[in-house]
Amino acid sequence: MPLAKRIIPCLDVTNNRVVKGTKFIDIKDAGDAIELARFYDENGADELVFLDITASSDKRKILIELVEKTGEQIFIPFTVGGGLRTVQDIKEILRAGADKVSVNTSAVQNSELITEGAKIFGSQCIVTAIDAKRVYVESPEEAQQNVVIKVDNKYCWWEVYINGGRTPTGKDAILWGEEATNLGSGEILLTSMDCDGTKNGYDLELTRAFSEGLDVPIIASGGAGNPQHIVEVFKLGKADAALAASIFHYNEFPIEVVKRECNKVGIPMRL
Amino acid sequence: MPFNIAIIDYEMGNLKSIYKLFRYLEVKSTITSDPKNIKDADGVILPGVGAFGDAMEHLNEKNLITTIEDIVKEKKPLFGICLGLHLLFSQSSEMGKHKGLDMIKGGVISFDKTKVDKIPQIGWNNVQLLDENHFLVKEIPNNAYFYFVHSFYAIPKEKETILGKTNYGETEFCSIVCKDNIIATQFHPEKSGKYGIKMYQNFIHYCRK
Numbered sequence: 001m002p003l004a005k006r007i008i009p010c011l012d013v014t015n016n017r018v019v020k021g022t023k024f025i026d027i028k029d030a031g032d033a034i035e036l037a038r039f040y041d042e043n044g045a046d047e048l049v050f051l052d053i054t055a056s057s058d059k060r061k062i063l064i065e066l067v068e069k070t071g072e073q074i075f076i077p078f079t080v081g082g083g084l085r086t087v088q089d090i091k092e093i094l095r096a097g098a099d100k101v102s103v104n105t106s107a108v109q110n111s112e113l114i115t116e117g118a119k120i121f122g123s124q125c126i127v128t129a130i131d132a133k134r135v136y137v138e139s140p141e142e143a144q145q146n147v148v149i150k151v152d153n154k155y156c157w158w159e160v161y162i163n164g165g166r167t168p169t170g171k172d173a174i175l176w177g178e179e180a181t182n183l184g185s186g187e188i189l190l191t192s193m194d195c196d197g198t199k200n201g202y203d204l205e206l207t208r209a210f211s212e213g214l215d216v217p218i219i220a221s222g223g224a225g226n227p228q229h230i231v232e233v234f235k236l237g238k239a240d241a242a243l244a245a246s247i248f249h250y251n252e253f254p255i256e257v258v259k260r261e262c263n264k265v266g267i268p269m270r271l
Numbered sequence: 272m273p274f275n276i277a278i279i280d281y282e283m284g285n286l287k288s289i290y291k292l293f294r295y296l297e298v299k300s301t302i303t304s305d306p307k308n309i310k311d312a313d314g315v316i317l318p319g320v321g322a323f324g325d326a327m328e329h330l331n332e333k334n335l336i337t338t339i340e341d342i343v344k345e346k347k348p349l350f351g352i353c354l355g356l357h358l359l360f361s362q363s364s365e366m367g368k369h370k371g372l373d374m375i376k377g378g379v380i381s382f383d384k385t386k387v388d389k390i391p392q393i394g395w396n397n398v399q400l401l402d403e404n405h406f407l408v409k410e411i412p413n414n415a416y417f418y419f420v421h422s423f424y425a426i427p428k429e430k431e432t433i434l435g436k437t438n439y440g441e442t443e444f445c446s447i448v449c450k451d452n453i454i455a456t457q458f459h460p461e462k463s464g465k466y467g468i469k470m471y472q473n474f475i476h477y478c479r480k
Contacts, residue, residue: 002396003395004396005394071287076418077462097285124320186391240393
């Protein structure tokens with residue numbers, strides 16, 4: 001069997017709380033966030049991602065405490081992101097016990113953060129998170145500076161958004177992915193803003209463009225509504241890992257069920 | 272002296288996750304670069320993430336090379352992890368030629384870009400066991416998954432030192448090596464869920480003997 005494809009539940013946390021509630025655990029505080037992390041660990045998660053969606057520096061201490069407590073209990077890899085702006089921020093999170101950090105807005109604004117982070121801590125622990133949104137054009141000539149792909153008889157490129165998806169940057173997502181990789185980022189966490197929250201499936205064209213174009217693993221995110229979507233993002237999107245939140249949180253589809261569906265069609269899974 | 276595992280601190284990588292795992296198992300461990308502490312321990316972990324050349328330099332600066340040699344001579348259990356496995360070998364070609372500890376004959380080379388999908392290998396891969404009765408893999412099934420993060424791998428000269436093998440792309444590499452009191456894994460058992468925890472328990476059991 002080759003390297004397994006990874007299933008990664010994502011926990012959005014703010015002020016010690018997991019924001020998106022869950023059906024099976026009544027989340028009250030970070031203690032419960034750790035309970036949830038443990039639950040996922042015991043039920044087949046290959047990795048965990050914590051995203052601090054408040055991400056203000058005065059709350060950083062709370063996040064660090066959460067990371068420390070999680071590290072006491074969880075013996076699978078975990079990534080922490082949200083508002084990390086400096087090498088010092090990265091250092092604190094890694095020191096608290098995270099295996100990787102994800103950087104997004106701050107890396108777009110200051111790409112040195114990736115270079116420095118990779119140099120000091122190693123490429124394997126610097127994940128660049130990219131929030132991308134489709135921009136449709138009439139023809140490739142209309143957007144010559146961008147990587148334009150034909151999708152269902154239409155043309156589009158993908159624009160990078162920062163500040164939690166609020167601010168468009170004009171930057172081409174695929175080119176930014178290449179740049180981030182060249183700067184030393186060891187993985188890309190790729191979220192489709194068009195698909196996020198829809199539960200209609202991942203942006204397969206976006207994911208495939210990244211997977212085929214870049215030499216580092218691609219974690220696909222945004223749009224998972226059922227196990228078939230995850231099968232598709234591996235088979236057609238060629239992702240290395242699939243990240244999802246609500247389908248796991250509400251226990252609509254336990255991780256084990258998703259993994260069995262993938263395994264049925266020959267996708268290598270850690271069962 | 273109470274039972275204690277020394278985790279060698281030579282400023283290469285995150286040692287805390289290993290320390291926390293021992294604490295979870297209610298076993299005392301010490302993160303240390305003091306040769307005396309290391310020699311007094313019941314078992315020694317040589318961890319490591321980073322580049323081979325830097326790692327050897329740090330070990331040398333901290334006078335830890337002879338310490339590790341002494342441990343091995345005294346037949347004390349030594350467990351190398353990831354870069355810690357690489358360091359046990361004779362040499363490495365990671366960013367130039369570097370001499371290793373030469374406790375296990377062989378060399379460390381990079382994955383060939385044309386034979387694997389992506390470098391580094393990041394994720395869960397199977398370990399095929401060549402001796403299912405070895406103490407380290409007790410109650411661990413053949414082909415269980417473990418978590419890997421690496422761009423380089425070791426090629427032992429003496430094939431009988433290979434305890435586990437793993438395939439990445441078209442490359443088959445040694446993922447567990449053992450020789451007398453020395454054992455080492457290319458993967459991170461402290462990040463490999465229940466079978467990784469089991470592996471540390473097996474190591475602790477061996478150290479208690």
